[in-house]
Amino acid sequence: MIDLRSDTVTRPSRAMREASAEAEVGDDVYGEDPTVNELERRAADAVGMEAALFVPTGTMGNQIAGRVHTDHGQEVLAERDSHVVKWELAGFSQHAGLQVRMVDGDDRGVISPAQVREGYVAEDLHRPGTGLVCLENTHNSKGGTAIAKEDVDAVCEEAHDLGVPVHVDGARLFNAAAALSTPAPELVENADSVMFCLSKGLGAPVGSMFAGPEELVDRARRERKLFGGGMRQAGVLAAPGLLALENRDRLAADHENARALAEGLEGVAGLRVPTPETNIVLLHTEDTGHTAEEFLAACSEHGVLGVPFDEHVVRFCTHLDVSGEDVERVVERVSAAL
Secondary structure (H helix, E strand, O other): OEEOOOOOOOOOOHHHHHHHHHOOOOOHHHOOOHHHHHHHHHHHHHHOOOEEEEEOOHHHHHHHHHHHHOOOOOEEEEEOOOHHHHOOOOHHHHHHOOEEEEEOOOOOOOOOHHHHHHHOOOOOOOOOOEEEEEEEOOEOOOOOEOOOHHHHHHHHHHHHHOOOOEEEEOOOHHHHHHHHOOOHHHHOOOOOEEEEEOOOOOOOOOOEEEEEOHHHHHHHHHHHHHOOOOOOOOHHHHHHHHHHHHHHHHHHHHHHHHHHHHHHHHOOOOOEOOOOOOOEEEEEOHHHOOOHHHHHHHHHHOOEEOEEEEOOEEEEEOOOOOOHHHHHHHHHHHHHHO
16 A cells, blocks of 8 residues: 655654664653754754754644633634635634635645734724734645745735734644755744654654743743643653654655645546646546545555545645555556546
8 A cells, every 4th residue: 555645754864763772861841851952942943943842743733832822712714725714623723713714825835924914903992903924834725835045035024014923833844945945044044943743754653843942941841841742751752853853854755755746647538637836736626536535545545545535525645654666556547447
């Protein structure tokens, strides 16, 4: 079975398993786990922030951002198809009491400074005020689009002029950095905080990082405890994360495999497959006469797994457990399935 459902399905390498078994540990709630502390230092450096916090999941990292940046009842501006809107169980409203004001980005998920200004709500007797702008890079639902530095900077400048902080959901930030040939710290240098995942393309079995100014991260640590994320001897989880950070330089290989996969599938009768920017390939199945669910059922019978993204849209995701040979096999199997 070739599993293209997500880059979260990677299996930890032997080196990661050994690092976990041999990790030096302590009680992280007391700040005494040396492996976690080292991971947090290196993660902060990787995105050019003062400090970082190890969290179990990217969703928790984003939800912590909602808590530390806002006051209860404020509004958050977010792109309509972004992860925090579609895939996090309305967490901003549940965890931070935030009202989400959705913005319609362009076909790549980019929102403009003008849209930020238009969506901004000033606090007064009747209105809660805008407390946060949330961006996503890469943008999952739009097919892993890599949002350019100038687009991020423009939104940050507009938001800051309005007195509003910006959080970047950078679950796949290093994919964006690889695709744009722009260092990750430059992509988020004007943002107030960023979250990135260790457990996606970087291959760790567990974990994400929330990063920002030291004072903000100190507050985030308290919110992590509130969310039940105060882990103890967490070095056994952080050790693979340290090795995952070393996988940043190999993400271009996933992008190359994604482009080869898209090119091969575009030649399969009835499929429409736009060229991917990173490691996410979207397949449009309308012209095959089958829904995404029907298409995936046939693919599964032929040893290929993906996920439905819409009635006629399927997502395939390349990752470090998918080789060039696997890509060739996928094209053959999908063709046979259809």
